[in-house]
Amino acid sequence: MANQTNIKIINQLGEGGKMRAKHFINGQWQNAASNETFSTINPANEQVLAHLPAGNKEDINAAVKAARHAFDHGPWSTLSGVERGQYLQKMADIINRRLEELTELEVLDNGKPYPEAKWDIEDTAGTFEFYAKLAAELDDNSEQIIALSEPGFSSRATKEPIGVAGAIIPWNFPMLMASWKVAPALAAGCTMVLKPSEVTSLTALALAEIAEEAGLPAGVLNIVTGLGAEAGQALVEHKDVDKLAFTGSVPTGSKIMAMAANDIKNVSLELGGKSPLVVFEDTDIEKAVEWIMFGIFWNQGQVCSATSRVLVAEAIYPQLLARLKIEAEKITIGAGDIKGVLLGPLVNATQFDKVQQAIAKGISEGATLVTGGKRPASFTKGYYLQPTILTDMAQDSWIWQEEIFGPVVCVKPFKTEAEAIAMANDSRFGLAAAVMSKDLTRCERVAKAFRAGIVWINCSQPTFVEAPWGGYKQSGIGRELGTWGLNNYLETKQITRYDSDEPWAWYIK
Numbered sequence: 126m127a128n129q130t131n132i133k134i135i136n137q138l139g140e141g142g143k144m145r146a147k148h149f150i151n152g153q154w155q156n157a158a159s160n161e162t163f164s165t166i167n168p169a170n171e172q173v174l175a176h177l178p179a180g181n182k183e184d185i186n187a188a189v190k191a192a193r194h195a196f197d198h199g200p201w202s203t204l205s206g207v208e209r210g211q212y213l214q215k216m217a218d219i220i221n222r223r224l225e226e227l228t229e230l231e232v233l234d235n236g237k238p239y240p241e242a243k244w245d246i247e248d249t250a251g252t253f254e255f256y257a258k259l260a261a262e263l264d265d266n267s268e269q270i271i272a273l274s275e276p277g278f279s280s281r282a283t284k285e286p287i288g289v290a291g292a293i294i295p296w297n298f299p300m301l302m303a304s305w306k307v308a309p310a311l312a313a314g315c316t317m318v319l320k321p322s323e324v325t326s327l328t329a330l331a332l333a334e335i336a337e338e339a340g341l342p343a344g345v346l347n348i349v350t351g352l353g354a355e356a357g358q359a360l361v362e363h364k365d366v367d368k369l370a371f372t373g374s375v376p377t378g379s380k381i382m383a384m385a386a387n388d389i390k391n392v393s394l395e396l397g398g399k400s401p402l403v404v405f406e407d408t409d410i411e412k413a414v415e416w417i418m419f420g421i422f423w424n425q426g427q428v429c430s431a432t433s434r435v436l437v438a439e440a441i442y443p444q445l446l447a448r449l450k451i452e453a454e455k456i457t458i459g460a461g462d463i464k465g466v467l468l469g470p471l472v473n474a475t476q477f478d479k480v481q482q483a484i485a486k487g488i489s490e491g492a493t494l495v496t497g498g499k500r501p502a503s504f505t506k507g508y509y510l511q512p513t514i515l516t517d518m519a520q521d522s523w524i525w526q527e528e529i530f531g532p533v534v535c536v537k538p539f540k541t542e543a544e545a546i547a548m549a550n551d552s553r554f555g556l557a558a559a560v561m562s563k564d565l566t567r568c569e570r571v572a573k574a575f576r577a578g579i580v581w582i583n584c585s586q587p588t589f590v591e592a593p594w595g596g597y598k599q600s601g602i603g604r605e606l607g608t609w610g611l612n613n614y615l616e617t618k619q620i621t622r623y624d625s626d627e628p629w630a631w632y633i634k
């Protein structure tokens with residue numbers, strides 16, 4: 126990896142410097158039907174990285190048609206799970222082979238520090254590997270015998286792929302979020318149209334190359350780049366899409382759910398959060414500071430499950446806050462490809478402005494700025510923002526209640542366990558929550574009381590492909606990862622047979 130960010134253009138990107146800035150539809154690389162493009166930038170230096178096809182309804186129609194054909198006429202949906210698993214395993218192997226180059230691509234496009242980008246790509250390969258195994262297991266587990274009370278009948282439930290899935294993903298973990306949808310959908314036997322975020326589409330196009338190299342049949346995975354209101358909306362509204370899997374913000378999720386209601390599409394939503402981390406007085410302060418920092422500053426705080434509300438027992442509040450301030454101010458800020466950098470730039474100008482406006486709003490509401498809040502003076506280019514700590518905000522203040530999606534943590538003291546639980550649950554979100562204490566009985570009690578889909582005890586953020594991921598309340602509907610992620614793409618069919626020679630029709634009874 127270079128010591129400093131290099132300016133790269135699209136025809137220098139990708140394995141062997143051959144990356145294509147085209148849609149991948151029906152196994153073919155295509156320009157946008159309109160020939161229009163949009164640009165994607167490197168947030169570390171604000172330089173244009175690539176011009177990508179601006180997909181619209183016409184491109185989405187072609188992609189859905191290809192996916193529909195590949196599903197309805199096979200061979201994908203009629204292959205055995207073992208066979209589908211072999212393709213997924215091939216994709217995992219290619220991702221592992223291209224690990225360094227994909228990591229570099231993610232750093233350039235998203236801005237995240239190199240080691241974090243490398244985790245993402247390793248986890249992407251791990252996700253394909255995991256669902257390769259689950260695909261194979263479907264061959265034996267896709268049928269369940271049902272015990273009936275009525276004699277003369279036998280019944281069973283089978284699992285079948287839903288059909289054509291449309292996936293829309295955000296920019297914070299670009300390739301990993303793609304894998305959370307593509308791998309289980311293909312494992313289930315669905316075909317897919319993926320619309321990556323217009324902010325970070327490069328590794329999605331690399332995924333198309335990987336699918337091509339793995340020999341995936343034409344139309345099984347189609348990738349269309351473009352804006353949300355154009356390509357995204359066309360995918361959501363398309364009549365031939367059977368399932369929509371969305372990850373992104375609550376307002377977009379809400380719009381998608383409303384549009385999907387028009388033709389009763391199956392929808393799963395992974396949305397935003399404002400997750401609490403509750404630190405009790407018996408917690409080791411150094412450990413707490415470490416997890417608080419990771420919980421809010423990794424990926425520049427652009428993490429749906431970031432523990433952005435920290436509740437600290439009154440007895441240790443002053444010491445903990447002082448230690449947190451010292452450590453936050455030590456964080457090395459810089460381009461993601463510089464060794465030792467822990468905090469890269471925010472993803473783009475929009476996000477940079479949004480986060481700064483949020484901090485200003487918090488301060489105007491009465492919050493105290495403990496540290497941070499600005500672009501470090503040493504940078505004239507790049508969307509860098511200091512790690513920021515705010516305190517003294519009211520429970521019902523905007524800054525305490527709303528997702529900021531940046532390196533900004535709000536800290537508040539609490540008196541009792543009951544108060545901490547009430548404050549933690551007082552949110553329209555319910556994605557994640559964390560608790561720290563040496564008393565594991567207390568941790569378990571608090572974990573049970575949290576109204577959140579993911580709970581961490583004595584840690585914050587570790588995520589495993591085997592475990593369910595998703596939120597309560599406005600943080601979403603459904604679960605990804607593990608077997609839950611596979612079930613997102615499966616329908617259940619009841620098959621009942623009359624086995625007796627005796628007449629049974631109702632008019633004879």
Ligand code: NAD
Nearest residue numbers: 294295296321322353357358373374377395396397398429
């Ligand atoms: P966003 O909602 O702005 O965009 C997400 C995707 O939706 C993009 O691909 C965008 O092009 C598309 N889109 C936008 N408008 C659309 C429309 N009208 N129709 C169809 N598609 C449309 O979100 P973002 O800024 O990319 O991502 C940040 C958000 O994602 C945060 O709120 C974060 O919490 C959430 N997120 C959640 C999870 C999770 O697992 N729960 C994971 C990552 C990110």
